[in-house]
């Protein structure tokens with residue numbers, strides 16, 4: 453008997469000893485393995501972040517309420533514009549349309565017409581023009597004069613209706629007085645700029661739309677009629693304002709001898725006026741919205757249907 457025997461004896465006790473010892477060992481191993489596994493799982497799911505993260509634990513607060521995206525409604529004004537969201541698909545840049553109708557840039561699209569009414573809003577006709585546009589599913593650009601707003605007690609409602617029904621507003625000076633705007637037939641940049649600003653402000657205050665801005669200007673009498681316009685154009689461009697004339701007309705401001713006398717003649721006049729323009733697939737039609745332009749109103753259904761039969765759809769200027 454020596455150490456070896458003692459060792460053997462120990463060995464025997466642990467490894468080949470009685471059944472109780474063996475069972476206990478297996479149980480111990482089982483508990484160890486299962487315990488380790490369970491511990492790992494618990495650690496993984498509950499403890500990892502707390503125990504292993506070297507960065508400080510960041511407790512993010514749940515926001516009380518996620519701020520909602522602003523909902524765009526079709527009837528809302530497009531920010532800093534002259535038209536509502538519903539009208540945006542057929543609203544065209546004034547500069548682009550000007551370049552098309554003057555032939556500076558070739559137009560290759562479908563036939564496109566811009567109906568324009570100068571000098572309103574009028575007490576007698578604007579509402580009725582809107583009735584016709586609505587009934588015929590057409591739209592237009594109304595070039596507004598500041599003093600016409602001041603003469604019209606319902607101007608705010610009328611201008612809001614123009615916008616709400618998918619048409620747009622252009623600017624046509626405050627006074628429309630040629631001698632003020634064009635002394636010696638030469639455009640006065642500062643006077644024109646000031647009159648545009650004044651009219652812009654009048655539209656904002658009467659409609660209650662502080663975010664309204666029209667970038668569209670039509671020179672009273674037409675850009676083509678005056679000297680010094682390059683300087684005026686440059687100043688207006690700094691304010692993001694673009695001018696536009698026309699390349700078609702219904703003849704309602706022609707001298708009496710040439711002026712059409714009824715609705716059919718007015719519609720025919722529009723088509724006939726196209727012989728003076730090289731660009732015929734995109735047209736800007738000059739008409740007037742003034743107290744004494746009853747025939748323009750009366751002829752509007754015929755003008756719209758005539759152009760539609762020729763294949764034109766209707767856009768607005770922005």
Ligand SMILES: [Zn+2]
Nearest residue numbers: 570571672673
């Ligand atoms: Zn005018």
